[in-house]
Amino acid sequence: MSNYLDRLEAEAIHVLRETAGQFERPALLFSGGKDSICLVHLALKAFRPGKFPFPLVHIDTGHNFPEAIQFRDRLAEQLGEQLIVRHVEDTLKRRGIPDAKGKFPSRNPLQTHTLLETIEEFRFDACIGGARRDEEKARAKERFFSVRDEFGQWDPKLQRPELWNIYNGKIHPGENVRVFPISNWTELDVWNYILRENIELPSIYFTHERTCVLTEHEQLMATNVFISLDEHDTIVNRLVRYRTVGDMTCTAAVESKANSVEDIIEELKNTTVSERGATRMDDRISEAAMEDRKKGGYF
Amino acid sequence: MELLRFFTAGNVDDGKSTLIGRLLLDSGSISTDIIETVTRQSKVTGENTTIDLALLTDGLRAEREQGITIDVAYKYFSTDRRKFIIADTPGHAQYTRNMFTGASTADLAIILVDARNGITEQTRRHTIISAVLGIPHIVVCINKMDLVNYSEACYEAIKADFSKVTAALDLNQVTFIPTAALSGENVVHSSKQMPWHTGKSLLSFLENVSVQPAQLHDKARFQVQYVIRPQTEKLHDYRGYAGTLWSGKLQVGDEVQVLPGAFFTRIQTIEHNLKMTESADAGQPVVMQLEDDIDISRGAWIVPGSELPEVSDTVQGTICWMDNTPFRTGAMKLLLQQGSLNTKASIKEISYKIDIETFEKSPSDDALKLNELASVCIRTAEPLVVDSYKENRNTGAFILINEYTNQTVAAGVLERNLQA
Incomplete structure (x- = not known):
């Protein structure tokens, strides 16, 4: 078996089955984005x-x-699988945590509170996620089985050695493991897999017309009720698509006429900007933004 | 397209991160926004206008601050011919365990030698680890050739020295390439400075080297990871054994034995890719149903009925101790994990230690410290299928876990059955 997609797929399926075999209460963190949709397909x-x-x-x-x-609701229903939704809004209200502020009020860091609460509520001992090592340099260091302490923290300097096809998921009560079955996939691998497997995606991955505000970094943010516009903003109508599906407040669109998975693959082969660089406002804060968020319990 | 996984070993001083940075940069695998970030971070002065290629790979804050690699970083790139996964591993002795992690899944090792210094303790250590882990291909990059005036004599002398190091080792294919990573000579493009080198550039070699596993035996080895029991009306009695076929081939109708337990039965169905199929090949994740209703749980092996593997609870293996707390004979409760099998285990005897820099055997003092290599006798509560690691990298490997701390404390390779 030498085809690279077959090898990546086999590795991911092996990791999913190890998770099912080793843990009592695993969960699959599903965002409605392409990476977690691939995880569902692999499952x-x-x-x-x-x-x-x-x-x-x-x-x-x-x-x-x-x-x-x-898309999320329809997929869960079609598959007949259980879907649990927990809202950041509820956490903020219940715990009196101030909501995100600013022109683009990103609740991205606030998700961590709700995630940790949800893990506690259901006593999940393993959370499967679609993060990939090619996304960001702190992620490039993370194991398939990433152990978090009882506060959800990741200690990058004290990671367990992870060898061969052997995954050690032994943990103490209160600890949990984040599992990343598609760690070794790149953005292009995901798209090639979507093409090969004919996987359905939300429509916003493909070209559509959208009213956007042009940010100071020349990024296109869809206008929506959560962001505050003023008279200095440049509002444009463009043909766009999304490379990642995050929040409307922190995920930028890219100009694109790509109407099919083939078009997107062609587009990505010719692009010079990384996935997070093109679309995420939140990683621009500092060189170690992701490392710091992960240490604090982020996905 | 094929996939090649390789790891690089060496110190920052040898130009390891620079070499990887060069591979990524010259093969067009780095996005412009990342180049901008790195350029900003590089202390670009008026005299030095090159960007610090090492910043492309060192991901943790502590690594950037100290200018060293602490943990494995995985990097990805592809050319028109192949897709590559790089495990960039630390060279320092204190992070040997992280090097084991990165090397364990590699098809190929790149060992860097600084042309000015020749073979060092570190070169020997990395070569020995590659030998212990049975890496199918080894590429020795004799780097910083620009600093020895691209001297062929210097290159040849280092080559001869390296062959002395490897004489005692059971190494697979070794290839030498003279490089200057900083300027890119022989990394992606062939060097004009070294016309005497008639071999390929590094990237060209990586694109063409065979990725077929060198010594994997062809006997079927399937290990059960998870039992699928839908318990629906339609599939009331369905029991599917989910796992990966690590080697060999299995077909519907084959007589198989289930281990441990020594039950013989036949394969009733094989499912791959959500479809029924007639056979399974090495590397494929499948679901199998068996003709007889046998109690089979996670960790059990399904092997050909005609050619039985050795099964034993007393084995000899080589381990690398990976925990800060040293091991003392009899003082630690251990678990052994072989694939999906987890069983209580104990190290009965440290037969001898292996010097990780000279490969010399020395008598044991009944203790193993962090990063030490030793040949040991292990007893397990449940019997293991004993494939020597040399014959099967997928089934001949194991880890040891401290039962109290849950930490992975050792990585090991099986050598032989000690039971008569």
Whole structure:
């Protein structure tokens, strides 16, 4: 078996089955984005004709694209799998945490509170996520089985050695493991896999016309009720698509006429900007922004 | 397209991160926004206008601050011919365990030698680790050739020295390439400065080297990871054994034995890719149903009924101790994990230690410290399928876990069955 997609797929399925075999209460963190949709597809291959040995869990910031939320609900229903949704809004109200402020009020860092609460509520001992090592340099260091302490923290300097096809998921009560089955996939691998497997995606990944505000970094942010516009803003109508599906408040669109998965692959082969660089406002804060968020319990 | 996984070993001083940075940069795999970030971070002065290529790979704040690699970083790039996964591993002795992690899944090792210094303790250590882990291909990059005036004599002398190091080792294919990573000579493009080198550039070699596993035996080895039991009306009695076929081939109708337990039965169905299929090949994740209703749980092996593997609870293996707390014979409760099998285990005897820089054997003092290599006798509560690691990298490997701390404390390779 030498085809690279077959090898990546086999590795991911192996990791999913190890998670099911080693943990009592795993969960699959589902965002409605392409990476977690691929995880669901891989879970079908890993566990059918049985049911998934875990629920799909979505931490809803309240700032999601409606297309992604509709897609999420429809997918869970079609598959007949359990979907658990927990809202950042509820956490903020209940705990009196101030909401995100500013022109583009990103609840991205605030998700961590809700995620940790949800882990506690259901006593999840393993959370499967679609993060990839090619996304960001702190992620490039993370293991497939990433152990978090009882506060959800990641200690990058004290990671367990992880060898061969052997995954040590032993933990103490209160600890949990974040599992990243597609760690070794790149953005282009994900798209090639979507093409090969004919996987359905939310419509916002493909070209559509959208009214956007042009930010100071020349990024295109869709106008929506969560961001505050003023008379200095440049409002434009463009043909755009999304490279990642995050919050409407912190995910930028890219100009694109790509109408099919083939078009997107062609576009990505010719692009010179990284996925997070093109679309995420939150990683621009500092060189170690992701490392710091992960240490604090982020996905 | 094929996939090649390789790891690089060496110190920052040898130009390891620079070499990787060069591979990524010259193959067009770095996005402009990342180049901008790195350029900003590089202390670009009027005299020095090159960007610090090492910043492309060192990901943690502490690594950037100290200018060293602490943990493995994985990097990805592809050319028209192949896709590559790089495990960039630390060269320092104190991070040997992280090097093991990065090397364990590699098809190929790149060992860097500074042309000015020749073979060092570090070169020997990395070569020995590559030998212990049975890496199929080794590429020795004799780097910083620009600092020895691209001297062929210097290159040849280092080559001869390296062959002395490897004489005692059971190494697979070794290839030498003279490089100057900073300027890119022989990394992606062939060097004009070294016309005497008639071999390929590094990237060209990586694109063409065979990725077929060198010594994997062809006997079927399937390990159960998870039992699928839908318990629906339609699939009331369905019991599917989910796992990966690590080597060999299995077909519907084959007589198989289930281990441990020594039950013989036949394969009733094989499912791959959500479809029924007639056979499974090495590397494929599949679901199998068996003709007889046998109690089989996670960690069990399904092997050909005609050619039984050795099964034993007493084995000899080589381990690398990876925990800060030293091991003392009899003082620590251990678990051994072989794939999906987890069983209580104890190290009965440290037969001898292996010097990680000279490969010399020395008598044991009944203790193992961090990063030490030793040949040990292990007893397990449940019997293991004993494939020597040399014959099967997928089934001949194991880890040891401290039962109290849950930490992975050792990585090991199986050598032989000690049970008569």
